[in-house]
Amino acid sequence: xxxxxxxxxxxxxxxxxxxxxxxxxxxxxxxxxxxxxxxxxxxxxxxxxxxxxxxxxxxxxxxxxxxxxxxxxxxxxxxxxxxxxxxxxxxxxxxxxxxxxxxxxxxxxxxxxxxxxxxxxxxxxxxxxxxxxxxxxxxxxxxxxxxxxxx
Amino acid sequence: xxxxxxxxxxxxxxxxxxxxxxxxxxxxxxxxxxxxxxxxxxxxxxxxxxxxxxxxxxxxxxxxxxxxxxxxxxxxxxxxxxxxxxxxxxxxxxxxxxxxxxxxxxxxxxxxxxxxxxxxxxxxxxxxxxxxxxxxxxxxxxxxxxxxxxxxxxxxxxxxxxxxxxxxxxxxxxxxxxxxxxxxxxxxxxxxxxxxxxxxxxxxxxxxxxxxxxxxxxxxxxxxxxxxxxxxxxxxxxxxxxxxxxxxxxxxxxxxxxxxxxxxxxxxxxxxxx
Numbered sequence: 001x002x003x004x005x006x007x008x009x010x011x012x013x014x015x016x017x018x019x020x021x022x023x024x025x026x027x028x029x030x031x032x033x034x035x036x037x038x039x040x041x042x043x044x045x046x047x048x049x050x051x052x053x054x055x056x057x058x059x060x061x062x063x064x065x066x067x068x069x070x071x072x073x074x075x076x077x078x079x080x081x082x083x084x085x086x087x088x089x090x091x092x093x094x095x096x097x098x099x100x101x102x103x104x105x106x107x108x109x110x111x112x113x114x115x116x117x118x119x120x121x122x123x124x125x126x127x128x129x130x131x132x133x134x135x136x137x138x139x140x141x142x143x144x145x146x147x148x149x150x151x
Numbered sequence: 152x153x154x155x156x157x158x159x160x161x162x163x164x165x166x167x168x169x170x171x172x173x174x175x176x177x178x179x180x181x182x183x184x185x186x187x188x189x190x191x192x193x194x195x196x197x198x199x200x201x202x203x204x205x206x207x208x209x210x211x212x213x214x215x216x217x218x219x220x221x222x223x224x225x226x227x228x229x230x231x232x233x234x235x236x237x238x239x240x241x242x243x244x245x246x247x248x249x250x251x252x253x254x255x256x257x258x259x260x261x262x263x264x265x266x267x268x269x270x271x272x273x274x275x276x277x278x279x280x281x282x283x284x285x286x287x288x289x290x291x292x293x294x295x296x297x298x299x300x301x302x303x304x305x306x307x308x309x310x311x312x313x314x315x316x317x318x319x320x321x322x323x324x325x326x327x328x329x330x331x332x333x334x335x336x337x338x339x340x341x342x343x344x345x346x347x348x349x350x351x352x353x354x355x356x357x358x359x360x361x362x363x364x365x366x367x368x369x370x371x372x373x374x375x376x377x378x379x380x381x382x383x384x385x386x387x388x389x390x391x392x393x394x395x396x397x398x399x400x401x402x403x404x405x406x407x408x409x410x411x412x413x414x415x416x417x418x419x420x421x422x423x424x425x
Contacts (some may be wrong), residue, residue, distance in 0.1 A: 012346065059335070071327065073336030076344040099332070135341075138368070143337045143365040147298070147325060149362065 003105060009092045011052060011078050012023035013129050019121050028111035036100040040082075049106040053077050058103030060094050069095065073140070074139045081132050086107035087117075158392065159242030161198050162361060164219065168238055170330050172304035173297075176269055177234055178210060178222045183244055186216045191280040191409045192251025192383060194274055195389055197221055198243035199236070204206060206388040207406050208410070209247075210272040210305075212279035219244065222272035222304065230393040248391035252277050252355065252381060258287040261347050264365045266295045267338050267358025271304055273383050278312065285317050292345050293320040296338025296362065300324050300331045321345075339369045349374040357383035358366050364424040367414055377415035385424070 116123035198204035211220035321332035393407030401420030
């Protein structure tokens with residue numbers, strides 16, 4: 001399956017990217033498919049790709065001890081994850097597993113970082129979206145924590 | 152007395168059915184002895200003779216005046232007594248009071264509804280009202296969160312909503328149980344999957360205070376303006392007439408000026424999320 005401009009236009013992460021910038025994303029991306037219960041990556045894995053979920057449903061969690069997986073939440077279609085691939089030390093802070101058959105856009109993080117340095121406008125948009133995703137995840141965690149404290 | 156009627160005197164209503172929604176929540180189906188009309192989002196005082204009364208927003212359709220459904224969470228003395236009532240018992244209904252959802256203002260718009268826990272009760276009534284006028288709406292999206300799948304109320308409502316043209320409904324739980332195949336996470340995570348035309352949309356939030364706070368913040372981050380966000384403030388309403396002051400919030404009496412407010416009206420009020 002080939003990634004198209006229309007696929008990217010449907011994704012909120014790329015909302016105000018120019019057509020040229022979207023074509024750049026396509027040039028550094030591929031589509032990967034995962035089966036149910038397949039692990040996309042483990043916590044502490046070194047990551048080289050940033051992902052956006054195209055179809056399906058994924059579970060994100062952390063491991064406290066070997067084999068003890070704590071499920072923190074679901075990644076919804078259109079959501080970006082594995083942002084650690086873009087920032088040093090490129091180590092994943094969580095694991096991600098497919099709950100249903102899933103298709104993801106895998107963006108080469110090295111190429112993405114090069115483009116972020118080369119094209120300031122592209123860089124600002126990309127970094128803003130990544131920061132927003134992390135900020136939302138932090139806010140959701142606070143919300144979850146406060147819910148637990150109220151129990 | 153108002154127009155010769157004692158405004159504090161409840162209407163007698165017969166309890167015909169008690170529906171278990173979750174371990175702590177039950178829905179009471181009541182047949183009032185007189186026709187009882189209310190606007191969606193308005194609240195009533197529901198009483199048990201000799202015990203006391205408590206405020207609730209009906210969860211049934213405002214189009215139905217001969218039957219009323221009220222969803223009650225067991226939280227204290229009065230609600231515990233209510234939970235022990237059996238069909239055939241009588242209860243009292245006083246009201247309706249306050250300002251409900253301005254459904255006509257939603258005409259021509261997309262409506263995003265964010266609900267949590269027992270906050271789905273007023274929302275269910277709103278959903279019935281919106282379904283009734285769906286030809287005048289662009290679309291209606293419900294995002295609902297509960298702690299666990301067992302705490303999720305009105306379970307058949309979701310598949311029904313997803314079968315109605317223009318309606319979509321999503322659920323999430325904080326903690327999944329065996330067999331749960333929907334989302335996991337707090338209700339705000341569901342907003343990642345909805346796309347709204349913000350210029351032509353309103354949002355409604357109803358649920359526990361923490362959920363309302365984080366939900367409202369996320370809606371503002373999404374681009375909703377303060378006046379596009381409607382909050383259902385379920386406070387300690389008592390008299391229902393703006394006299395006793397139990398539900399005062401800043402300059403407002405929630406029972407009289409609310410319980411539905413826009414965030415623009417409330418945002419400068421201290422401790423609105425308490």
